[in-house]
Amino acid sequence: xxxxxxxxxxxxxxxxxxxxxxxxxxxxxxxxxxxxxxxxxxxxxxxxxxxxxxxxxxxxxxxxxxxxxxxxxxxxxxxxxxxxxxxxxxxxxxxxxxxxxxxxxxxxxxxxxxxxxxxxxxxxxxxxxxxxxxxxxxxxxxxxxxxxxxxxxxxxxxxxxxxxxxxxxxxxxxxxxxxxxxxxxxxxxxxxxxxxxxxxxxxxxxxxxxxxxxxxxxxxxxxxxxxxxxxxxxxxxxxxxxxxxxxxxxxxxxxxxxxxxxxxxxxxxxxxxxxxxxxxxxxxxxxxxxxxxxxxxxxxxxxxxxxxxxxxxxxxxxxxxxxxxxxxxxxxxxxxxxxxxxxxxxxxxxxxx
Amino acid sequence: xxxxxxxxxxxxxxxxxxxxxxxxxxxxxxxxxxxxxxxxxxxxxxxxxxxxxxxxxxxxxxxxxxxxxxxxxxxxxxxxxxxxxxxxxxxxxxxxxxxxxxxxxxxxxxxxxxxxxxxxxxxxxxxxxxxxxxxxxxxxxxxxxxxxxxxxxxxxxxxxxxxxxxxxxxxxxxxxxxxxxxxxxxxxxxxxxxxxxxxxxxxxxxxxxxxxxxxxxxxxxxxxxxxxxxxxxxxxxxxxxxxxxxxxxxxxxxxxxxxxxxxxxxxxxxxxxxxxxxxxxxxxxxxxxxxxxxxxxxxxxxxxxxxxxxxxxxxxxxxxxxxxxxxxxxxxxxxxxxxxxxxxxxxxxxxxxxxxxxxxxxxxxxxxxxxxxxxxx
Numbered sequence: 001x002x003x004x005x006x007x008x009x010x011x012x013x014x015x016x017x018x019x020x021x022x023x024x025x026x027x028x029x030x031x032x033x034x035x036x037x038x039x040x041x042x043x044x045x046x047x048x049x050x051x052x053x054x055x056x057x058x059x060x061x062x063x064x065x066x067x068x069x070x071x072x073x074x075x076x077x078x079x080x081x082x083x084x085x086x087x088x089x090x091x092x093x094x095x096x097x098x099x100x101x102x103x104x105x106x107x108x109x110x111x112x113x114x115x116x117x118x119x120x121x122x123x124x125x126x127x128x129x130x131x132x133x134x135x136x137x138x139x140x141x142x143x144x145x146x147x148x149x150x151x152x153x154x155x156x157x158x159x160x161x162x163x164x165x166x167x168x169x170x171x172x173x174x175x176x177x178x179x180x181x182x183x184x185x186x187x188x189x190x191x192x193x194x195x196x197x198x199x200x201x202x203x204x205x206x207x208x209x210x211x212x213x214x215x216x217x218x219x220x221x222x223x224x225x226x227x228x229x230x231x232x233x234x235x236x237x238x239x240x241x242x243x244x245x246x247x248x249x250x251x252x253x254x255x256x257x258x259x260x261x262x263x264x265x266x267x268x269x270x271x272x273x274x275x276x277x278x279x280x281x282x283x284x285x286x287x288x289x290x291x292x293x294x295x296x297x298x299x300x301x302x303x304x305x306x307x308x309x310x311x312x313x314x315x316x317x318x319x320x321x322x323x324x325x326x327x328x329x330x331x332x333x334x335x336x337x338x339x340x341x342x343x344x345x346x347x348x349x350x351x352x353x
Numbered sequence: 354x355x356x357x358x359x360x361x362x363x364x365x366x367x368x369x370x371x372x373x374x375x376x377x378x379x380x381x382x383x384x385x386x387x388x389x390x391x392x393x394x395x396x397x398x399x400x401x402x403x404x405x406x407x408x409x410x411x412x413x414x415x416x417x418x419x420x421x422x423x424x425x426x427x428x429x430x431x432x433x434x435x436x437x438x439x440x441x442x443x444x445x446x447x448x449x450x451x452x453x454x455x456x457x458x459x460x461x462x463x464x465x466x467x468x469x470x471x472x473x474x475x476x477x478x479x480x481x482x483x484x485x486x487x488x489x490x491x492x493x494x495x496x497x498x499x500x501x502x503x504x505x506x507x508x509x510x511x512x513x514x515x516x517x518x519x520x521x522x523x524x525x526x527x528x529x530x531x532x533x534x535x536x537x538x539x540x541x542x543x544x545x546x547x548x549x550x551x552x553x554x555x556x557x558x559x560x561x562x563x564x565x566x567x568x569x570x571x572x573x574x575x576x577x578x579x580x581x582x583x584x585x586x587x588x589x590x591x592x593x594x595x596x597x598x599x600x601x602x603x604x605x606x607x608x609x610x611x612x613x614x615x616x617x618x619x620x621x622x623x624x625x626x627x628x629x630x631x632x633x634x635x636x637x638x639x640x641x642x643x644x645x646x647x648x649x650x651x652x653x654x655x656x657x658x659x660x661x662x663x664x665x666x667x668x669x670x671x672x673x674x675x676x677x678x679x680x681x682x683x684x685x686x687x688x689x690x691x692x693x694x695x696x697x698x699x700x701x702x703x704x705x706x707x708x709x710x711x712x713x714x715x716x717x718x719x720x721x722x723x724x725x726x727x728x729x730x
Contacts, residue, residue, distance in 0.1 A: 025505070051505055057535055062494055062528030069498020072483070074506070089524070097491055104472035104484050107690040141691050165693035196696075243696040 001184055007177040009151035010040045010116075012185050013158035014078065018048045021076065024162060026053045027063050028080030028116075037082055038118060038177055060090035064115070068097055071111040078114045078162055084171075085128030085301075087117055091136070098167045099142030114161045119147070119171040120214050120264050122311055124304040130174075131301055132213075132265035137169045138241040138274070145241040146195060147171040149216040151181040153199075153239065160195040168195075173214035198245040200252065204234035207321050208252040210275050211262040212238040215312060219262055222317040233321065241271055246278065253279050257288035258324045264311055267295040294320035361574050363565035367609050368589050369579040373637045375645025383588035388652045394431050394583045395647055396661050398640050401427040401451040403665035404460065407672050408450070408467070412618045416676040418469045421448045425581070425613030428639035429545045431455060432586035432608075433513050436594045437481070444483045444496040444514040448545075452515065456482045460668055461675030470682050489520040493529035493542065500538035500603075511539045511597045513590075519550025521567065522558045530605065534571040539597035541590065542605045545580060547612040552625035568605035580610030581639040584646070611637070684710060 004012060017024045026041060032055035035042030045053035056063050060081060067077040081087045087094075094115070101109050121130030137145040144166050148154045154172070161168040193199060201216060202223045211219045216237045223233040234252050238244065253259050259279055261272035276291040294312045302310050322328050370380045377385075386394075405427070408420040423430050426448075434443060434455030445453050453463045458475045465474020466485055473484035483499075486492035496514035503510035520526055521544060533540045544564050548555055561567055568575025578589045586608060593604035611634035615622040622631075647653035688695060688703040695703075 057528075057531055059528040059532065061525055062497075062532050065491065065494020065525060065528065066498030066501055066532055069495040069500070070502045070505075071498075072477070072495065073499045073502030075502050092488070093491065093494065093525075096488055097495070100472070101484070102693070103690045105477060105690075106471060106473070106686075108476040108478060109484075110693060144692070243692075243698060246697070 001182040003180060004151050004155070004183040004185075005177060006148075006151045006154050006172070006179050007038055007040050009155040009183050009185075010148075010158055010172060011042060011044070012183070013155050013162075014041060014044060015047075016185070017078070017159055017162045018044065018052060021162075023074060023076045024052070024078060025070065025075050026078050026080065027056050027067060027070075028054075029056060029058055029063075029082050031055060031080050036080060038172075038174070040116070040172075040177075041080065060086055060088075061093050064090040064093035064098065064113075067113045068093065068101065068111060071113050072101075072109055076112045076114075076162060078116065081115060081117045083129045084117055084119045084131040084133055087115075087133065094137070094143065094167075094169075095140050099140050102166070103142055110165045111167050112162075112165050113167045114158070114164075115167070115169045116158075117169060117171050118174045118177075120173045120175060121301060121307050122175040122214060122264075124307070125174075126304070127301065130307065132263065132296070134169075134171060134241055134263075135265060135269060135271045138271055140242075142167070144168045144196070144243070145171070146239060147173065147213040147241065148239065149173055149176055149213050149237055151179065151183045153237075155183050155185055156187050156189070156192050157195055157239065160189055160192065163189060164195060171213060175214040176217070179217070196240040196243050196245060198239055198248045199237045200234060200248070201237045202233065202235040204232035204256070206232045206256055207258040207260060207324055208234045208236060208249070208256045209260045209262060209317070209321070210236045210238055210249055212241065213264070215262045215264060218312060218314060219317055221314050222321065225314060225318060226321055231321065231325070238275075244275075244278075246282070249275070250279065250282050253283045254286045257286050259283075259287070259291040260294060260317070260320045260324050261291065262294045262312055262317055262320070264296050266298045267293055268298045270295055289324050289326060292320045292324045358569065361569040361572070363563055363568070363575045363577040363607070367577040367579045368585045369582050370584040370588065371582050371642050371646050373581075373642060375642045375649065377646065380585070383585070383592060386584055386587045386591065388647075388650060390435070390587060391584055391643065391647060392652055392657075394428075394435060394587060395640075395643050395653065396664065397431040397435065397455060398427050398583060398643060399661045400665045400668050401430055401455070402640055403669050404451055404454060404672065407669040408464070409614070409618070411672070411676050417464060417467050419617050419619065420450075420467055421617045422612075422614045423448050423451050425634060425638070426545055426547060426610045427451060428583040428586050428643075429543065429580050429608045429610055431583060432590045433515055433543055435587060436590045437511065437513060440481065440508070441511045441513070441594075442481045442483065442496070442499055444492040444499070444512065445485050446489075446492065446515055446517065446520075447485050447487050448517065449485060449515050453480075453482050453485065454668075456480050458482055460672045464672065464676065468676065470680060471686070490516055490523035490525035490529065492516075493520075494525050494532070496540050497529045497533040497536075497538055500533065500540045501536055504536070504538060509539070509598050509600075511541065511594050513541045513543055513594070515543050515545070517550065518544060518546040518548070518555050518558055518564060519553065520544075521564050530567070530571045530573065530603070533603040534573045537600070537602040539600075540603040541593040541597055542603060543590070544605065544607045545610055546607050547580075547610050549612060549616075549626070551616045551620060552622075554625075563607060565605055565607040571605075573603045573605055575605045575607065577607050577609065580608030581634075581637045581642065583639055583643045
């Protein structure tokens with residue numbers, strides 16, 4: 001075991017992948033001499049050379065598009081997009097090309113490309129540096145979307161992503177880069193928890209909280225706080241947003257009967273909607289209350305001095321838990337008050353103001 | 354890489370060996386390709402024209418959903434494929450079916466996309482041909498990446514990346530040329546400037562003196578060539594391919610040509626083009642030009658012409674036969690190859706569709722039994 005930061009664990013995974021497989025090449029902006037703006041590729045160019053760790057022109061579509069060509073001719077490219085907000089120029093290549101090539105060619109062409117993208121806010125950054133675009137990618141068939149949230153998962157999941165024959169969007173929560181933990185760097189990928197499986201990170205019996213990325217830490221804190229008040233929360237780190245490990249999540253929700261979904265991204269069309277809808281379909285007879293979403297607001301990512309009001313924090317998660325437990329009558333976050341029992345009665349529409 | 358401007362700028366006139374009647378011109382910038390290659394090119398041109406005519410007819414018969422014809426542009430199609438070695442790769446667009454077939458892809462497999470049977474009907478690795486790209490310029494980046502891979506592997510593989518004049522306005526065009534030049538990659542970018550992107554003329558795509566002038570901005574040579582002169586195209590493409598293979602980096606080739614037919618069968622080009630302009634270009638037909646030259650050189654006998662016509666007819670017949678056969682794709686194909694392995698959710702969705710299909714079949718069966726019963730009464 002080695003004590004590593006999340007960023008250090010990712011670097012360890014890249015180092016291992018480069019050392020074990022000649023087909024692995026790294027592409028990105030400032031990843032060479034500079035070691036990446038978050039230093040995840042620090043020292044790798046010095047060790048593996050500029051033909052394996054390649055500084056590219058500033059061209060996100062170009063990086064992704066050439067990664068497609070590299071993969072078509074035998075490589076396993078690992079692409080670094082510098083910040084979440086800079087991935088959009090590459091969106092067309094990811095959605096229209098990368099995601100579809102294997103399908104279009106009837107399985108003849110595989111594109112084992114890993115796209116590392118720092119994700120999320122909470123680091124006081126300038127605009128376009130704190131986005132949570134995961135729903136765009138999870139919505140796209142043909143690519144896998146995963147989010148690692150601990151050093152150990154970073155070390156293992158990144159190696160799994162690189163070894164995977166599908167294109168993988170690999171989100172790295174920025175707030176976690178400096179989180180430290182003991183990491184086993186030599187985990188055997190064949191026996192490790194598969195890339196598309198969720199992990200129960202805290203066991204509980206009253207409420208299931210499904211989350212991923214940086215919010216995993218916030219939800220664990222919430223579980224500890226709720227535990228002090230006698231509420232037992234099960235926290236599930238989803239890890240893979242596409243495909244989703246429905247089996248694990250469903251088993252938990254059937255036991256607890258209550259679901260709270262937590263993410264940083266805006267609520268409208270957010271990934272929490274998919275979780276809540278699918279689990280409602282699958283677990284309806286077991287549910288004691290309507291699923292609750294705890295999310296960021298439906299706004300463009302705010303300025304650094306206001307981001308704390310946007311991001312779900314411990315209190316907002318605990319409020320969500322209270323709501324799903326029926327401990328608060330009407331939610332200040334929910335627009336509609338819960339209908340009373342006479343809801344079937346004809347109601348006079350309110351006047352339009 | 355430092356270059357003299359004069360090495361990178363295109364000439365004042367396009368490279369041209371033959372005038373529109375097939376008479377040899379005094380072109381000194383490139384060597385004239387050998388007659389044997391021009392004979393091979395003529396054969397390929399006749400086959401290409403026949404494929405274009407046959408596919409347009411198959412659209413009218415409802416056998417193809419759509420066909421973006423390269424009628425009039427066949428010299429570019431032939432010159433894209435002919436100079437390539439077997440190990441080389443071609444990255445074509447939707448209008449380049451003829452070049453795809455020129456690389457050895459069976460005609461019926463090349464038509465699978467336009468038939469609506471599957472998105473790509475051939476195995477790219479088998480023929481060194483990427484799937485035909487429908488969005489514009491996206492494939493140019495794949496071509497650059499492929500050439501980057503070849504360079505990292507120490508191969509001398511050359512990649513020809515095709516696009517039209519409209520695609521040069523796309524961001525991917527810029528990024529692909531820039532990346533290819535920065536990394537010194539073995540890519541030949543062949544732009545078929547046919548004057549129109551559906552209805553929008555070249556003047557709305559660029560204010561540059563020519564598309565080939567863009568090359569100097571990337572630090573690669575730009576060449577203008579008469580896109581209806583197969584001899585000139587072959588000379589220019591050979592030089593660019595040889596340069597790339599020798600490690601000299603990418604070249605941008607702009608071929609001046611014209612799309613004789615509408616964008617596709619769904620397009621009405623009388624809305625945006627003058628008939629007189631189309632007729633001017635019909636007179637510059639690449640087949641007639643090369644044929645006249647070869648006849649003057651005594652390099653195309655009547656017997657050879659008969660043989661070539663028979664070959665073209667055989668290809669057309671192969672296409673007709675392949676497309677006459679009713680083929681219904683397997684609905685389960687919808688769920689195959691989305692990922693390397695099918696996910697549980699895709700399994701569920703296939704089970705749902707299979708159930709829908711089974712119920713459809715059941716009700717069809719019941720309906721036909723009912724009809725038989727009614728008839729019996």
